[in-house]
Amino acid sequence: MTTTVDLAPPPAPSSDPRTPRRLSPGLQPSDRIFHGGATVIGMVVLALTGAIGLFLGFQSIPTLHYYGLHFFTETQWLPELNKIGIAAVLVGTVEVALVAMVVSFPLALMLALFITDYAPKRIKSWLISTVDLMAAVPSIIYGLWGFYLLQPHAINVARFLSQYVGWFPVFHVDTDPNAAVWQQSRYTSSAFIAGLAVAMMAIPLACAIMRGVFDQAPLGEREAAMALGGTRFGVARTVVLPFAKGGVIGGTMLALGRALGETAAVLIIISPAYDIKPRILEAGTQTTSALIAGNFGNATKSQLSALLTAGFVLFLITLAVNSFAAVFIRRSRSGAGTEI
Amino acid sequence: MKVSLDGAGLTGGAPRPDAGAGVRPVGPAPAGLDALGVCAWFGQTQVLDDVSLSVPPATVTALIGPSGCGKSTFLRILNRMHESTDGAQMAGEVFLNGEDIYGPGHRLTDVRKQIGMVFQKPNPFPSMSIADNVTAGLGLTNTKVSRSDRVDLIEECLTRAGLWSEVKDRLDRPGSALSGGQQQRLCIARSLAVRPKVLLMDEPCSALDPTSTRRIEDTIAELQDDVTIVIVTHNMQQATRVSQRAAFFLAEPGSLGGIVEQGDTVDLFEHPRDERTSDYVNGRFG
Incomplete structure (x- = not known):
């Protein structure tokens, strides 16, 4: 079979020679x-994501129509009393995520810097695969780890924080931290502990991207x-970190x-509580994804619509965060060659 | 010996605005550098064998030779940059004013601070302004200077690098916005700011146009009283213009890189003792 490729199109004398030629x-054929x-695969990905968004959007219509803006201002989730809202849930979601960020950011940054700039070559590859393995551990495992292994120790940290910086509302716990027999249960199942478990999952992702840009x-x-007499830390501070700023933020x-x-790790650790409160060390919080996972099993049709609406809001927030990250990385010098 | 240095239009006929401003460095005296029996390996591959070179203080020494004969590797051994490459090893000794820079008790960072380096490709720090680029070495070596000293240092180093008059009105602009030749002179100014005793230059003009090259050569001529310079160059004319001493490197097929001949530049170019040197400087190979 022969393929004819028309390399020389006939001249078009009628067209203005100053118009750009169509190339x-x-x-x-293989190309x-x-x-x-x-192209098809790329479009399928876009179509799938769009379809999920559309599905969630359509499912949200009845709920949003019925509750209106109250859906965003109501804190309680009591379908039996017809009181449904995601105000407290969104605050809890953000709190858990922020705790995870505050813990994971410095760890991921230093880990990535150690891998690219400090670690001896033999340790380097070993360390990279270990960090990647952290990303492969199922989140339910982190949940169990957080609940059974971390929590008994983390409550001591929580109590210590509330003892010494409890005057700051974020670290306050509504109990007496100095009591002879302190109320341990007031410190368990908090946004703080859930955040610690989520941080373990955020570290490998952040570390992998930071490592990528540090290497560039x-x-x-x-x-x-180096030739100016810089130490490794000096090189990192003068060259690597300024270069990688965009990648680090992204x-x-x-x-x-x-x-x-x-979802899974948070669901295991927290005990649901629907109050808007800044007290991250205190028992009880709720996040959007844990709310959905915990309630969809025995939900009625209208309750399901409400849960999907909460999911829709989370979808939009995550989409916004990721898009912002992508734009940030692409505009930065280090991100010019990085696609996330 | 400085035949063409003073003659070849160094000052371009007109008085240089930068020169004679009474800007003298207050740094250490230039130092001599002696390499003894230097060998180098990348992994299992040996690239240099038993190279010895003596660089007198306050002179310019040119390293010439065809590509791939180990000139740059040798240069990087002189300020311990060689070992920053994965798998790179060396043997031998390098004496700075009589002290082995590879000896115990010599901190890597101190060695590199005393023996500065200018690279083939201009590499100013793009996130920094021109002024910050000049003083970058101070931050890197944790040297504290007062604000007024810093301003003086910036002017002094840019003047010595022959760049002051071109950038004095835009010191807060990014260093990467300069032309290639200006960037290279900025890199020279940056190296001078940490007061090196020796300055190594690895083909500093190979990425530059002839005018910028001439400006860098002027700069080298002005610096040589204050700092010992070792320059790798592929340009024979440049070697004769800027250097008083020269060493010819060669890696013949089947043998390792090394110095074939070294001595006064004029002698090496006009009366080479070795036939291979003669062939190379007369353009018969390489």
Whole structure:
């Protein structure tokens, strides 16, 4: 079989010679097949994401129609009393995610810097695969780890914080931290402990992206800093971190997107409570995804619509965070060659 | 010996605005550098064998030779940049004013601070302004200076690098906005700010146009009283213009890189003792 490629189109004398010529890409058949296949797959991904968004949006219509803006201002989730709202749930979601970010950001940053700039070569690859393995551990495992292994110790930290910085509303716990027999249960199942478990899942994601951009820091600039007598920390501070700023912020935002949606680990650790409160160390909170996971099993049709509406809101928030991260990374110098 | 240095239009006929401003460095005296029996490996591959070179203080020494003969590797051994490459090893000794820079008790960072380096490709820090680029080495070596000293240092180093008059009105602009030649002179100013005793230059003009090259050569001529310079160059004319001493490197097929001949630049170019040197400087190979 022969393929004829029309390389020389007949001249079009009637057209104005000053109009730009239409150029054909002149692809080989194999290129065409790959181009077509890749386009289809790319479109399918976009279509799927769009379809999920549309599905959630349609499902939300009855709920939003019925409750209106109250859906966003009501704190309680009591379908039996016809009181449904996500105000407290959204606050809880953000609290858990922020705790996870505050814990995971410095750890991921230092871990990535250690891997790219400090670790001896033999440890390096070993460390990279271990961090990647952290990402492969199912989130339910982190939940069990958080509940059974972390929590008994974390409550001591929580009590310590509430003892010494409890005057600050975030660290306040509504009990007497100095009591001879302190109320341990007031410190369990909190946003703080859930956040710690989520941080374990956010670290490998943030670390992988930061490592990627740290590695791209130009060798010429690194050598310039070294040749001036710079220490490794000096090189990191002068060359690597300024270069990687965009990637660091973008990686953190992606990890935040992950933390916002985390379900299984949070569901195991927290005990549901529907109050808007800044007290992250105190028992009881609720996140959007844990709310859905905990309630959809015995939900009626209208309750399901309400849960899906909560999911829709979370979908939009995560979409916004991830889009912001992508834009940030692409606009930064380090991100020019990175696609996330 | 400085035949073409003073003659070849160094000052371009007109008085240089930068020169003679009474800007003298207050740094350490230039130091001599002696390499003894230097060998180098990348992984299992040996690239340099038993190279010895003596660099007198306050001179310019040119390292010439065809590509791939180990000139740059040798240069990077002189300020311990070689070991920053994965798998790179070396043997031998390098003495700075009589002290082995690879000896115990010598901190890597101190060695590199005393023996500065200018690279083939200009590499200013793009996130920093011109002024911050000049003083970047101070931050990197944790050297504290007062604000007024910093301003003086910026002017002094940019003047010595022959860049002051071109950038004095835009010191807060990013260093990466300069032309290639200006960037390279900014890199020289940045190296000078940490007061090196020796400055190594690895083909500093190979990425530059002839005018910028001439400006850098002027700068080298002005610096040589204050700092010992070792320059790798592929340009024979440049070697004769800027250097008083020269060393010819060669890695013949089947043998390792090393110095074939070294001595006064004029002698090396006009009366080479070795036939291979003669062939190379007369453009018969390489």
